[in-house]
Amino acid sequence: MVPELHRLSVGEATAWIDRATSPLPTESVSLFAACARVLADGICAVQPIPLADCAALDGFAVAASATVGATSYNLLLLPLRAVSAGDAIPTGTDAVIPLRLAEPQPSNLVECIEAVAPGENVEAQGSVAAAGALLVPAGTQLSPPHIGMLICAGLVSVDVVQRPRVRIVVTPKNAEIDGNGPMIRGLVQRDGGVIADVIAAERTSQGIRNALEADGVDIVLVIGGTGPGTEDHAAAALAAAGELAIHGVALRPGETTGLGDTRSGVPVTLLAGSPAACLFGYEMLAGRAVRRLGGRNPELPYRRRLMHTRRKIVSAIGMTEICPVRCAAHDVAEPLPSFGEIGMMAAVAADGFVIVPEASEGHPQGAPVTVYLYEERCIDG
Amino acid sequence: MVPELHRLSVGEATAWIDRATSPLPTESVSLFAACARVLADGICAVQPIPLADCAALDGFAVAASATVGATSYNLLLLPLRAVSAGDAIPTGTDAVIPLRLAEPQPSNLVECIEAVAPGENVEAQGSVAAAGALLVPAGTQLSPPHIGMLICAGLVSVDVVQRPRVRIVVTPKNAEIDGNGPMIRGLVQRDGGVIADVIAAERTSQGIRNALEADGVDIVLVIGGTGPGTEDHAAAALAAAGELAIHGVALRPGETTGLGDTRSGVPVTLLAGSPAACLFGYEMLAGRAVRRLGGRNPELPYRRRLMHTRRKIVSAIGMTEICPVRCAAHDVAEPLPSFGEIGMMAAVAADGFVIVPEASEGHPQGAPVTVYLYEERCIDG
Numbered sequence: 001m002v003p004e005l006h007r008l009s010v011g012e013a014t015a016w017i018d019r020a021t022s023p024l025p026t027e028s029v030s031l032f033a034a035c036a037r038v039l040a041d042g043i044c045a046v047q048p049i050p051l052a053d054c055a056a057l058d059g060f061a062v063a064a065s066a067t068v069g070a071t072s073y074n075l076l077l078l079p080l081r082a083v084s085a086g087d088a089i090p091t092g093t094d095a096v097i098p099l100r101l102a103e104p105q106p107s108n109l110v111e112c113i114e115a116v117a118p119g120e121n122v123e124a125q126g127s128v129a130a131a132g133a134l135l136v137p138a139g140t141q142l143s144p145p146h147i148g149m150l151i152c153a154g155l156v157s158v159d160v161v162q163r164p165r166v167r168i169v170v171t172p173k174n175a176e177i178d179g180n181g182p183m184i185r186g187l188v189q190r191d192g193g194v195i196a197d198v199i200a201a202e203r204t205s206q207g208i209r210n211a212l213e214a215d216g217v218d219i220v221l222v223i224g225g226t227g228p229g230t231e232d233h234a235a236a237a238l239a240a241a242g243e244l245a246i247h248g249v250a251l252r253p254g255e256t257t258g259l260g261d262t263r264s265g266v267p268v269t270l271l272a273g274s275p276a277a278c279l280f281g282y283e284m285l286a287g288r289a290v291r292r293l294g295g296r297n298p299e300l301p302y303r304r305r306l307m308h309t310r311r312k313i314v315s316a317i318g319m320t321e322i323c324p325v326r327c328a329a330h331d332v333a334e335p336l337p338s339f340g341e342i343g344m345m346a347a348v349a350a351d352g353f354v355i356v357p358e359a360s361e362g363h364p365q366g367a368p369v370t371v372y373l374y375e376e377r378c379i380d381g
Numbered sequence: 382m383v384p385e386l387h388r389l390s391v392g393e394a395t396a397w398i399d400r401a402t403s404p405l406p407t408e409s410v411s412l413f414a415a416c417a418r419v420l421a422d423g424i425c426a427v428q429p430i431p432l433a434d435c436a437a438l439d440g441f442a443v444a445a446s447a448t449v450g451a452t453s454y455n456l457l458l459l460p461l462r463a464v465s466a467g468d469a470i471p472t473g474t475d476a477v478i479p480l481r482l483a484e485p486q487p488s489n490l491v492e493c494i495e496a497v498a499p500g501e502n503v504e505a506q507g508s509v510a511a512a513g514a515l516l517v518p519a520g521t522q523l524s525p526p527h528i529g530m531l532i533c534a535g536l537v538s539v540d541v542v543q544r545p546r547v548r549i550v551v552t553p554k555n556a557e558i559d560g561n562g563p564m565i566r567g568l569v570q571r572d573g574g575v576i577a578d579v580i581a582a583e584r585t586s587q588g589i590r591n592a593l594e595a596d597g598v599d600i601v602l603v604i605g606g607t608g609p610g611t612e613d614h615a616a617a618a619l620a621a622a623g624e625l626a627i628h629g630v631a632l633r634p635g636e637t638t639g640l641g642d643t644r645s646g647v648p649v650t651l652l653a654g655s656p657a658a659c660l661f662g663y664e665m666l667a668g669r670a671v672r673r674l675g676g677r678n679p680e681l682p683y684r685r686r687l688m689h690t691r692r693k694i695v696s697a698i699g700m701t702e703i704c705p706v707r708c709a710a711h712d713v714a715e716p717l718p719s720f721g722e723i724g725m726m727a728a729v730a731a732d733g734f735v736i737v738p739e740a741s742e743g744h745p746q747g748a749p750v751t752v753y754l755y756e757e758r759c760i761d762g
Contacts, residue, residue: 031560035567049726056721058610084554084610085655099609128723136729143755144571148564148656149725173465179412183529186416190525228480229439229465274466275529303684303756340437342509344530345430348517374524375684 007248007255009358010284010320016245016259017288020267023295024162024218031151034142036192037160038295042138046154048126053094055083056121060102060110061093064118072113080110089122096121129153141296161295165196167217171203171224171273173231180223180278184271188221190301191287192294208237212262218293220266221286224273226256234258234270242268249285250358252321253339257281276339279347280322302352302372307333313363315356324350325371333371350374388629388636390739391665391701397626397640398669401648404676405543405599412532415523417573418541419676423519427535429507434475436464437502441483441491442474445499453494461491470503477502510534522677542676546577548598552584552605552654554612561604561659565652565667569602571682572668573675589618593643599674601647602667605654607637615639615651623649630666631739633702634720638662657720660728661703683733683753688714694744696737705731706752714752731755 026040055061061081070076081090082104089096095116103111129135135153136146142158150158166188170181185195196217201207203225212220225234226247235258238244242262247270249257254277258270269286271278283300292298310328313335315321324346325333333354339346352373356362363369407421436442442462451457462471463485470477476497484492510516516534517527523539531539547569551562566576577598582588584606593601606615607628616639619625623643628651630638635658639651650667652659664681673679691709694716696702705727706714714735720727733754737743744750 032563035563035570058608082611084612085608123724128726135726143729144564144567145660145725145728147567148560148660149729151560151563152656152725179529179532182413182416182532183525186525186528189416227439227466230463231465275533279526279529343504344526344533345509345516347526348524348530 007250008246009250013246013249013251013257013259013285014288017267017285018292018298020259020261021219021289021292024164024293026159027162028157028159030157031147031155034158034160035144035147037142037158037163038192039136039138039140039142040159040161040295042134043136043150043155043158045129045131045133045135048131049128049153050086050088050123050125052088052125054123055085055087055089055096056123057085057096057098059083059096059098059121060104060112061089061096062112062116063093064095064116064120067095067097067112067115070112070115076112077105077109078112080104080108094118094122139295164193164218164290164293165216166193166290167196167211167214167220168198169201169208169211169220169222170198171201171208171222171234173203173224173273178223180271180273180275183275183279184221184223184282187282187287188290191290192296193219193290203231203233205233205236205240208234209241212237212241212266212268215264217266219289220262220268221282222268222270223278224271226258226270226272228256238262238268238270249281250319251280251284252316252319253277253279254281254284254322257285259285275344276347279344280339284320284322300372302374305331305352305371305373306368307331307371308366309354309363309369310334310365312365313354313356313369315360315362317361318358320358321356323354323356325352325354325369327351327371327373333369388631389627390631394627394630394632394638394640394666395669398648398666399673399679401640401642402600402670402673405545405674407540408543409538409540411538412528412536415539415541416525416528418523418539418544419573420517420519420521420523421540421542421676423515424517424531424536424539426510426512426514426516429512430509430534431469431504431506433469433506435504436466436468436470436477437504438466438477438479440464440477440479440502441485441493442470442477443493443497444474445476445497445501448476448478448493448496451493451496457493458486458490459493461485461489475499475503520676545574545599545671545674546597547574547671548577548592548595548601549579550582550589550592550601550603551579552582552589552603552615554584554605554654559604561652561654561656564656564660565602565604565663568663568668569671572671573677574600574671584612584614586614586617586621589615590622593618593622593647593649596645598647600667600670601643601649602663603649603651604659605652607639607651607653609637619643619649619651630662631700632661632665633697633700634658634660635662635665635703638666640666656725657728660725661720665701665703681753683755686712686733686752686754687749688712688752689747690735690744690750691715691746693746694735694737694750696741696743698742699739701739702737704735704737706733706735706750708732708752708754714750
């Protein structure tokens, strides 16, 4: 009965997570392994970019003053100094003649048919960034172009926030086929966590407690055994291993979600064994903890779009409800049968979902709703 | 001079890629390793879901007919058959009384205080999906919820499109620091490719040709040596190893991009060594080939938003130009200095980019533009 009696709001549960989690310490990693990592400190140019005056295209480096008066009727012969794009231009030159406006000649000379101005086709030293200029701000999640740019800027390693080490504790009933473990594993990886271990615990308070108390991780997610049934021991195990701060959240699906921490201060989330409740307990609460530990944006990693609901959405007051929807048109959301009715089919058939907050009874037909849109955000093995 | 004389449009180059690439054969993988893979065939329910009539919540299974007349003034004693959510209900029962409406008694009885209707709190056999119903259509990129649902539906493996094996050939000048390789590696992984090998080739036609002709991959990306300079041998190497179909694309940055295939039919993309040109040669052309081979949506993997440009965008007719922009407001795009002016800083400082097609001279201030928005789409190592 605990969940029904002591249910807290999603807002209160979120506030608990925000108090219990903050970004992990930093570590230095090679830029070759830094993709998707979160930069701990801003990165400044260690030297001017480019380091010297460089050719902006393939051609011939010249002193612009020597080309004055050159035309196709007045070809000038100049010393041949071929340069490729990106090469530093030789001392004594200050411009580059493109290949098509010059013709190499014997005796290391080049025929020039057009005058160029000083600096023409030259990228001046420091023109992209002066030494000391901020290249990438702290907190940036590094993308492939960041990596390429930082390597070109002369860096070999960067300080990033450590990735949270996540333990998943599954509590299978008998020989039950459990898809929750693999599902949560994929979501943890999406959120930047590293699966440290997956423990199949005996479905007893002591079995789960042992899994909670083993060290070496930054957060533990327990799946199953969160309900009020006689075989549900997750809450008792967490209370024994440390503190059960919250058990029961006014979230549907996900009502039996629990939060707390072990005696050594490791945050723990208890997720329901029912797949849709497990999914949204993770999405709405546990995922936020993983993202905060890793220094990422804590918000749901889905893009939002303001749409209109094609049918009425009904929701109980006092309960945050997740309503799966399909995009019927660019800005029209079609509510699907609920998780209560069709379980995980709702999650996989939907294009996204609407979160109906606890103060709301739902939305009338045609009302504007914010849709969280699914995308292909899964992590490759 | 080749690129300037024989430049093809981006549309023509795209059409060449679409002719040269199609999804790879399929392979069977465990569902535990199927995250982000592309489903080869639609998956139908092998058995009804749920397989039997199941309890929808924790409680006591009863024959509804036996509860008729139960109230808090008329407690009925029924046989105690406790069930957890998801359990099959015993033969002879057709409804579940929630825990809060019943009280277990000695002698294996339960006291019932409210009548329930037949089917109440029961998920009927096949109510989520009948046997044979389509669960996930072919071509779906599997997300964590798909994995969880399919495991729950009784599957252990699925047929998916093979991941394209990608060779990256880098051609460093002297001891040059090259950020292109790591950048392209990250983008290939984002697009579902597997880096089979990275070969640092000698910057000669024969050196690059050897790398092209080694077998074991589905596509080769050569970085550098695509220009008209005397040290640029990529095009000659591809012509010697098979066919150089296109060299020079009316794309800025990315003008010296090349396309072709080896004698054994492996598609090859030649990417410029200049970082911004390398990036957009990949984004606009090579990436499409990788995504097509892997059965993914071939379009650019960025979301699009219709915005208005805060300043004039100028572009040369006959040239597809990429203009980096920053979001100044939800629907206002601020053009940044071009790749020609600030190179890769444009890519990392931007929130996205506008593609100005070759038939356009650009956009006046305030004009609507489609912005491709960057997101954190990088793949974790």
